[in-house]
Amino acid sequence: MAKKSTEKKPFYITTPIYYSSGALHIGHCYTTVCCDAIARFKRMDGYDVYYLTGTDEHGQKVQKAAEEKGLSPKAFVDSLAERIKALWERMDISNDGFIRTTDPEHEKAVAEIFTKLYEKGDIYKSEYSGKYCEPCESFWTETQLVDGKCPDCGREVKDAKEECYFLRLSKYADRVRKLLTETDFLQPDSRVKEMVNNFIDKGLEDLAVTRTSFDWGIKVPFDKKHVIYVWIDALPNYITALGYGSKDESKFKKYWPCDIHVMAKEIVRFHAIVWPAILMALDIPVPKREYGHGWIMLDGDKMSKSKGNVVDPFILTDRYGVDALRYYLLRSMPFGDDSNYTNELLLSTINNDLVNDLGNLVRRTLAMSEQYFSGKVSKGELNDNDKAFADKIDALIKAVRADVDKPLISRALEKIFDVIDGANKYIDLNKPWELNKNGDKARLNTVMYVLLEAIRVTANLLLPFITKYPRRIFDGLGLPVPVDFSACKFGKVKAYTTKTIEPIMNRLDIKKELAELEKIAEQVNGKKEKPTDKKPPENNGDKESADEITIDEFFKTDLRVVLIEECVKVEKSNKLLKLTVFDGTRRRTVVSGIAHAYAPNDLVGKKAVLVANLKPAKLCGIVSEGMLLCSTENGLPRLIAPVGEPGEKVC
Numbered sequence: 001m002a003k004k005s006t007e008k009k010p011f012y013i014t015t016p017i018y019y020s021s022g023a024l025h026i027g028h029c030y031t032t033v034c035c036d037a038i039a040r041f042k043r044m045d046g047y048d049v050y051y052l053t054g055t056d057e058h059g060q061k062v063q064k065a066a067e068e069k070g071l072s073p074k075a076f077v078d079s080l081a082e083r084i085k086a087l088w089e090r091m092d093i094s095n096d097g098f099i100r101t102t103d104p105e106h107e108k109a110v111a112e113i114f115t116k117l118y119e120k121g122d123i124y125k126s127e128y129s130g131k132y133c134e135p136c137e138s139f140w141t142e143t144q145l146v147d148g149k150c151p152d153c154g155r156e157v158k159d160a161k162e163e164c165y166f167l168r169l170s171k172y173a174d175r176v177r178k179l180l181t182e183t184d185f186l187q188p189d190s191r192v193k194e195m196v197n198n199f200i201d202k203g204l205e206d207l208a209v210t211r212t213s214f215d216w217g218i219k220v221p222f223d224k225k226h227v228i229y230v231w232i233d234a235l236p237n238y239i240t241a242l243g244y245g246s247k248d249e250s251k252f253k254k255y256w257p258c259d260i261h262v263m264a265k266e267i268v269r270f271h272a273i274v275w276p277a278i279l280m281a282l283d284i285p286v287p288k289r290e291y292g293h294g295w296i297m298l299d300g301d302k303m304s305k306s307k308g309n310v311v312d313p314f315i316l317t318d319r320y321g322v323d324a325l326r327y328y329l330l331r332s333m334p335f336g337d338d339s340n341y342t343n344e345l346l347l348s349t350i351n352n353d354l355v356n357d358l359g360n361l362v363r364r365t366l367a368m369s370e371q372y373f374s375g376k377v378s379k380g381e382l383n384d385n386d387k388a389f390a391d392k393i394d395a396l397i398k399a400v401r402a403d404v405d406k407p408l409i410s411r412a413l414e415k416i417f418d419v420i421d422g423a424n425k426y427i428d429l430n431k432p433w434e435l436n437k438n439g440d441k442a443r444l445n446t447v448m449y450v451l452l453e454a455i456r457v458t459a460n461l462l463l464p465f466i467t468k469y470p471r472r473i474f475d476g477l478g479l480p481v482p483v484d485f486s487a488c489k490f491g492k493v494k495a496y497t498t499k500t501i502e503p504i505m506n507r508l509d510i511k512k513e514l515a516e517l518e519k520i521a522e523q524v525n526g527k528k529e530k531p532t533d534k535k536p537p538e539n540n541g542d543k544e545s546a547d548e549i550t551i552d553e554f555f556k557t558d559l560r561v562v563l564i565e566e567c568v569k570v571e572k573s574n575k576l577l578k579l580t581v582f583d584g585t586r587r588r589t590v591v592s593g594i595a596h597a598y599a600p601n602d603l604v605g606k607k608a609v610l611v612a613n614l615k616p617a618k619l620c621g622i623v624s625e626g627m628l629l630c631s632t633e634n635g636l637p638r639l640i641a642p643v644g645e646p647g648e649k650v651c
């Protein structure tokens with residue numbers, strides 16, 4: 001816990017800055033939610049926290065992705081940055097800073113860092129000849145390849161030869177080795193072995209740090225033909241975001257060195273070898289700690305934008321809420337190891353932990369408090385069994401703090417849920433309904449009090465991890481939401497006035513949900529081909545195929561240009577917007593599942609294409625008189641924007 005003085009102890013935590021090459025998935029959410037839980041915990045524990053995330057917007061990969069969309073790189077990264085920010089808002093991420101590598105202050109600072117290193121002799125010009133992995137934007141030597149493939153991502157590499165600048169990594173090999181092997185800088189320990197065995201022991205080679213094959217990046221200030229390598233542009237974000245190299249370095253002075261950089265294992269090499277070497281060359285202290293966690297896998301393969309095997313966090317949070325996804329990510333991944341994502345595991349974790357354990361405990365206790373005491377419960381005489389449980393509750397904050405510091409987030413949650421489980425067992429053991437039947441009001445009051453205290457302390461400790469339901473619990477307990485952990489002690493509240501609250505969610509019908517998720521996945525990714533012996537139908541020109549429709553059939557669909565006149569969010573739905581559209585003759589209400597892609601105000605005054613003769617349907621109690629057509633971009637729906645006046649037919 002931070003010292004109690006007027007000056008709070010600074011704590012600086014970062015995620016990687018994510019490539020602006022496509023929509024982010026639950027793998028990115030994992031790192032960002034973990035860092036968020038740590039940041040929130042540290043804030044509540046008395047630290048002055050700076051939590052940084054952001055986007056890595058330069059480089060060949062981003063340029064290529066923009067070209068594929070027919071957009072300029074800047075327009076492409078601008079729209080993605082907005083979506084990424086919307087995702088973090090959705091996930092309740094409490095970041096203090098959001099850096100984009102196209103921020104002019106960052107670009108200027110990186111150009112200056114490059115010049116400084118060049119003038120110092122730590123960057124020099126030469127020629128590169130070797131192998132290149134395009135997705136990782138990394139050069140490799142023959143000996144560094146694993147089975148002839150990129151050692152970071154396992155994909156094919158290409159021959160490459162070009163004039164470029166090099167960073168003198170070899171000069172810092174000994175200092176980096178010491179940092180890795182003689183300090184706790186890099187965790188978990190298995191990552192240290194990987195770094196030392198695979199890179200340092202093999203002889204740390206100088207790193208090619210410029211490219212001439214594309215131009216979307218920061219130019220070398222004294223040799224404009226060269227673009228600074230995306231990693232040399234990206235890594236300094238951790239200091240440029242604090243104002244390093246600008247007129248105001250106060251944040252840099254306050255928060256650097258960083259307390260912890262968090263990332264997954266594939267980019268530990270850049271963070272644990274290249275980044276410290278750059279900092280050493282600049283005479284800046286290295287970060288205090290780095291943590292390389294494992295991967296979220298899908299069907300045994302790393303979930304990844306470039307492989308396209310991703311799970312969309314907007315869809316999951318639309319269906320199950322933010323608490324559910326945050327909890328699943330934090331709880332189901334042992335922090336250092338890989339873990340396979342499955343819909344089954346997500347759904348059963350929600351049902352078992354959130355609905356059965358936590359939800360039931362809160363529901364039952366508040367209902368009994370209401371029923372037996374009209375919500376008024378006060379401190380009573382504890383027996384030995386109560387005292388033992390109270391001791392367990394008291395021990396929780398210390399144990400959770402120790403785990404968060406490691407950081408072993410999943411274990412911290414396990415400990416909180418152990419007490420929640422204990423409270424459910426306490427109900428079964430003490431049988432409040434029997435105490436009520438026997439008229440033992442004094443004991444019944446004590447039992448209810450012990451339960452309310454258990455709920456209060458666990459909900460207080462859950463606040464950094466899941467952000468919505470614990471707040472509601474405090475409403476049910478009739479208490480303000482705590483801002484710190486000072487009351488995480490049994491007996492701190494003398495008397496309660498409780499009320500019942502909305503449940504966290506209803507128990508999920510797993511079979512039904514699995515089918516729904518599969519249906520959604522088919523809509524988003526296209527139906528997966530099932531192996532079949534049937535030959536595809538031959539196209540013989542004049543015969544109609546079963547999949548084809550005639551022009552008359554097509555014209556049965558009445559597509560019209562409409563003007564969106566009003567738009568509001570549908571209450572109790574994260575997904576739905578209620579729009580009033582003018583179709584040339586009348587106003588209609590349309591409910592559309594696009595709330596995660598648009599703010600209501602963005603749509604007013606826009607035109608869209610309406611399926612005007614669709615049978616009306618009720619969504620969230622609202623009758624929707626038609627459907628708006630969308631295509632998708634980066635996994636998000638985008639309304640088709642027609643030309644023409646409201647009422648005109650689209651054909």
Ligand code: ME8
Binds near residue numbers: 026027028234262302
């Ligand atoms: O590497 N499982 O960006 P990136 C767990 N721009 N975590 C995952 C994951 C998965 N399947 N997929 C992604 C870059 N992540 C660079 C970083 S930093 C100076 C530059 C998370 O968009 C994890 O944190 O490829 C991983 O390291 C990061 O996203 C990679 O994001």
